Amino acid sequence: MHELSICQALLEQVEAATRGHAGRVDRIRVSVGPLAGVDAGQLERAFELAREGTVARHARLAIASAPARVLCRDCGAQSEVSPNRLLCARCGSWRTRIASGDELLLLGVDLTDERVEASAA
């Protein structure tokens, strides 16, 4: 499944983003829209495999998702849509463009202060 390739790319980005930062990678925040062609469940399962041996080996993956919305080029209305039916809800036109829902983003990484972890042990 391509979700594993995507996790590998994700972990390379996390590595680069946290290089030079102290602390443990605790949470990785991503946005996966319903039109992005990536299954959130598969991504979670792939993440559990891919994070082994990386800076993110103890991290959780937090997946946010913006709804699929289109903007109609004929009547200007914005509609919430399903992935295989991107028609305007007001006028029925297929001449729409995606306003949200196709994102596949690394939003950010949350690191835990190692000192806090040690004192809590």
Next chain:
Amino acid sequence: MCEDCGCALPKASPDPQVVDVHARLLAANDRAARHNRMHFDDHGVLAVNLMSAPGSGKTALLEATADALGRDIRMGVLVGDLATENDAARIRAHGVPAVQITTGGACHLDADMVHHALHEMPLDSLDVLFIENVGNLVCPASFDLGQHRNVALLSFTEGDDKPAKYPVLFRGADLVLLTKNDLAPYLGDFDPARAERCVRELANGAPVRALSARSGSNLQSWLDWVRAQLAAVRSRRHAHSHHHSHPHTHDHGETVAR
């Protein structure tokens, strides 16, 4: 406001250090794809990515295309498969250069694999490069290879509602070809109009055309489309022409097969 930025998610452990990134997950592949596209543009080559389920007739279409294209359009092919060199060998037998990419296990081509294969492709003696992606209607759709156009194939022996079942791939197609239409008299339940409706419901106005590589039926409309895209890409390139050389700084030791 914050449906998609993640700030509505519950806080992590106490006093987390937050590193904001806001980058596309596939940014590295996108960069490699842009690099490929620059190579194509530098050589005035049209790059076309063909995608479909296994067995929809990508290789057969390329064989028929190699036979039918006149001397005025020179084509080359990159073929992606998990294993074997069979498809590249088939295409080479028609007198055009073809390079096989064997992915090992990867279910899709990516920009790095294409870049690696391009080193064996004589771009300076080509007008069109066809990239035959791995047969798969799911994964290839997510990976930009640096192509100028995407073509999706759907054969008459498949379901006519497949565009609705595989929306990402068909939504991104610049042309949808309904292949093997020579079999239509024997099948009876494939409705090309339904396939087209499914494509339109993906907000995609791409042409949907039936043809047969084997019988040659409507093949000319495909060749005309290729010629038109080549002209369009070349005239855009002329309009934006800025000549620059760029150093090739990537490490040739990187492996791209997975």
